[in-house]
Amino acid sequence: MANHSPVGSQHHIVPVKTYLVTWLILLVLMSATIAASYVQLPGVGNNIVALIIATIKAVLVVMVFMGVKYSTKLVKIWAMIGFIWVTFIFGILIDYATRIPVSGFNSDFSTTVPRKAEVAGQPSPPQDQSTGYVAPTDNPKLKAQLGQ
């Protein structure tokens, strides 16, 4: 067991240059993800691009900054296991995607509770805010705005 390395018991020291390059790549990727968000891609393209860039950034942080790349296999397993679990739990989306919407879980929120403004017979709030529940308020400015 006592397999002492000749260098002495030193952890692998990552050169400053590696950190510097990683940091610059991360900043470039951040700019890329902001730029990509202003381009309208077909379908879910924008989501995929944003998540791929975020994943690359995450891998860079975990591997270089957190030093997993230079760690032992045991540390690598521990570092991966949480992220593997997250991908497993996202498997629950298969259930939501394949289930026939009997009532839709949206309806539970939107229709069972009557909207207060409608019940009380208050005048409708301005057009741009007419879409939902409007609670009474003590703020005089807001009161005028809502027509309460």
Added chain:
Amino acid sequence: MATNIQEAALEVHDDHHHGPLKHQYEDIDQQNETYIVGMWSFLVTEVMFFGALFLGYVLMRWEYSNDFYISHFQTEVFWGGLNTTVLLSSSFSMALAVHFAQLKEPKKVIAGLCVTLLGAFCFLGVKSHEYLVKIADHHVPGPSFIPPAGTTHNGSQMFFSLYFMMTGLHGIHVIIGAICITTLIILWAKRKPVVTEDYVPTEMVGLYWHFVDLVWIFLFPLFYLIPK
């Protein structure tokens, strides 16, 4: 006889307490690996509960995609991008602090940690500005909530609930990180052997700080850059 045993015990004691190596470990590498695995098992629990929140986000955005799209214009890309830059840079300075902790250069470690701490305060400052804007706009879920124009009440409220829940939880992590970094700076400034002889305490706070950065890397596109 008794004194002999005591002397022997003292000798053993001396043998095993050179430097940071604790007596139950074979060598310093095994000790360090144990510490790092312990820290990572804590980070796994963090990944798990943030993961559940991200799943909740995906389900709600699926259900209210239009509301999420319109509501996300209330978050400003400029502030989000600034905070991303700040966190990425503070992660870099934290990595440098750990690097110099390995090389046992206290002054550079303290400099790196101070830059990281400055990043933490800068992040929290920007975040509180954003929160104050949303409070002033009545975008905090609750009785005084006013949905942004063109959204349904439930959908936009769900967006802001997730926004405050996830960025708030992340913000708490930033505060805890700042407290840990401050403690480290004090320990390094006093040249305490617990940090100067063993780089692992610095490394662990570093791991925590990088994890905070990691969460923000996903929060930023999901709340500031939502496509239609």
